[in-house]
Amino acid sequence: MIVGGSEDRKHDMRVLTRFVELCGGADQPVAVVTAASQIAGEVFEMYRAAFAELGVTHLSHVHLDSAKEAGSEKLLAPIRAARGIFMTGGDQKRLLDMIGGTPVHAAIASAYANGACIAGTSAGASAMSRFMLAEGKAELEPEKGAIRLSPGLGLVERVVFDQHFAQRKRLPRLLSILAERPDLYGIGLDEDTALLISPGRGIDVIGDGAVTLVDGLNMISNIDALDDGEVPRLIDVRLHLLPSGTRFDAGAGANNPIPAPFQDFFDAITQPEQREPS
Amino acid sequence: MIVGGSEDRKHDMRVLTRFVELCGGADQPVAVVTAASQIAGEVFEMYRAAFAELGVTHLSHVHLDSAKEAGSEKLLAPIRAARGIFMTGGDQKRLLDMIGGTPVHAAIASAYANGACIAGTSAGASAMSRFMLAEGKAELEPEKGAIRLSPGLGLVERVVFDQHFAQRKRLPRLLSILAERPDLYGIGLDEDTALLISPGRGIDVIGDGAVTLVDGLNMISNIDALDDGEVPRLIDVRLHLLPSGTRFDAGAGANNPIPAPFQDFFDAITQPEQREPS
DSSP states (O other): OEEOSOOOSSSOOHHHHHHHHHHTSTTSOEEEEOTTOSSHHHHHHHHHHHHHHTTOOOEEEEOOSSGGGGGOHHHHHHHHHOSEEEEOOSOHHHHHHHHTTSHHHHHHHHHHHTTOEEEEETHHHHTTBSEEEEEEOOOSSOOTTOEEEEEOOOSBOSEEEEOSTTTTTOHHHHHHHHHHOTTSEEEEEOTTEEEEEETTTEEEEEESSEEEEEEOTTOEEOGGGOOTTOOOOEEEEEEEEEETTOEEEOSTTOSSOOOGGGHHHHHHHHOOSOOSOO | OEEOSOOOSSSOOHHHHHHHHHTTSTTSOEEEEOTTOSSHHHHHHHHHHHHHHTTOOOEEEEOOSSGGGGGOHHHHHHHHHOSEEEEOOSOHHHHHHHHTTSHHHHHHHHHHHTTOEEEEETHHHHTTBSEEEEEEOOOSSOOTTOEEEEEOOOSBSSEEEEOSTTTTTOHHHHHHHHHHOTTSEEEEEOTTEEEEEETTTEEEEEESSEEEEEEOTTOEEOGGGOOTTOOOOEEEEEEEEEETTOEEEOSTTOSSOOOGGGHHHHHHHHOOSOOSOO
C-alpha cells in the first residue's frame, strides 16, 4: 500500500481503515516503522492515537537511529509477528541508511512474501521500489540532472514513486525521472491517497485524490544530447490518471478488466515473482 | 504565433524580436489589438515602448469598447495594412465579445490568409483557436464540468490553448478539457514562450520555457458515467514536451523531421486549408 503522504489520521481515516482491514482486522499485530523520521516519538504518537481510534490492539513501534541496531531481536520480533507494517514519512534516504540490506529489511521482505500488508506513506512510499528518488528538484519543467536515484527496499520493481504529487505539483520531477530512466514507470501519489498493489491480483486506488502514472517506454527524447539543467524534448509520454475508487483486477473474466493500453504497466507493478530484497 | 503570456518586454525580448522578424522587419506596419483588455491604454503603452525599442516604425493601436465600433474604417485600415497583428492579454471572452464575427475579425483572418504574422499572448493566445477556454477552474485534478468552451477566432483548428501553463500549474485544467473534448488537442504554453505555427511548413518553440501538448485521441475515459465535480479516470493520454529551440519541418527531406508519434498532432496544427473565421 503506497500512500502519498498526509493521509487523514483523525476524521474519515479511509486509508488507515483500509490498511487495518488488509492486516486482517484490528486484532492483528501491526508494526509502525519510524526509521525515516528524526522526530520518531512524535510521529509514532500520532499513529498510536489513530490506530487506537481504529481499535488496533497490538501495536509496536520499530525505530532505529543507527543501522547497527537493525540486528536486534527487540526490533525484529514485532516485524516478524506483524500482519501489517506501516512505514512513516521522514526522509527515504534516512530510512534506507537505517535498514537497507539489514535484517530489518529482510524481515519486512519476508513479511511481504508471507502476505502481510506493507504500507508506506510519503518517504515510506518512495522507499518501496527497487530504485527510489533520493534527491530531486521540482522545477517548472523537467531538467536533465535534476534527479538522483538510489536503491530502495525493492518491494516493487520497475517503478519510481513520488508523493504529495498534485499538492506539490511534481509532474515535472516525475518526467525528469522518466527522461533519464525510460525503463522505469513513474507513479505520482496525491496526499491522502493510496495505491494498493495486490501482487498477482490487482490494484485499487483509495482515499481522497488520484494516482498519476507515466510511461516512457515509447518515448522519444533528446536527453543524451543535453547538458545538465537543460529541458529535454519528450515525445509520446503515456499518462494515466486513476482517481480514488479505481479498481483493476488481473485475469480472464475479471470484474474490472484492465484497459489494453494499461496492461503492460499493470503487469509491471503487480507481477508477484520478485519480492526479495536485492 | 501563440504566446503563453508575460513575454519579456524589456530585456532580451526574444519572443517580440521574432515577431518583428516575422512581420518582415521593423519597417513593416504592426497593429496592436488591445480589445481583450480593460486597461487598454496602459497595455498599449507597454507594447509601444517595447516595439519602439525594437525599432518598429509603423505601430497602430486597435481598441474597441463595443462590438458596434468593429465596422469603423479607422480600426479596419490599420489591420488591413498590417504585416503583423499582436493581440494582447486581458480576457478572451471580452476579445470575442468585441470582435467575434465582426469586420475586424474578418480583417484579421484575411491578413492571416495573406501571410501576415498573427500573434496573441495570454488571452490573445487562448482566442486563436476555433474553440477557446471561456471558463476553467485549475484544481489539483481534472474534474468533470470544470471547464467551458466557447467559439474563438478560428485561426487554428482542433486545438485548445492554455497559457501561463507551468507557472500556474494548469495541466489538470488542460486534462479537464481533453476529458470532455477528446477530439481537440490541448496545448499549454509557458510564460515568455511562444509556439510558432507556420501553416503547411512547420512549428518552432521560442523563448524561455516549453510547450506541453496533450493528445486524447486514444484515451479511454469514464467521463460519461460521472457527475460534475468528479475526477475522471483517463487511460492513455499522450503527452509531448517541446522546450524552446524545438523545430519541426513539414515535408519529405526536412531538416528537422517530425517524430512518427507526433505526426498527427503536427498535421492538425499546421494544416493550412482552413483559415477563414466560422
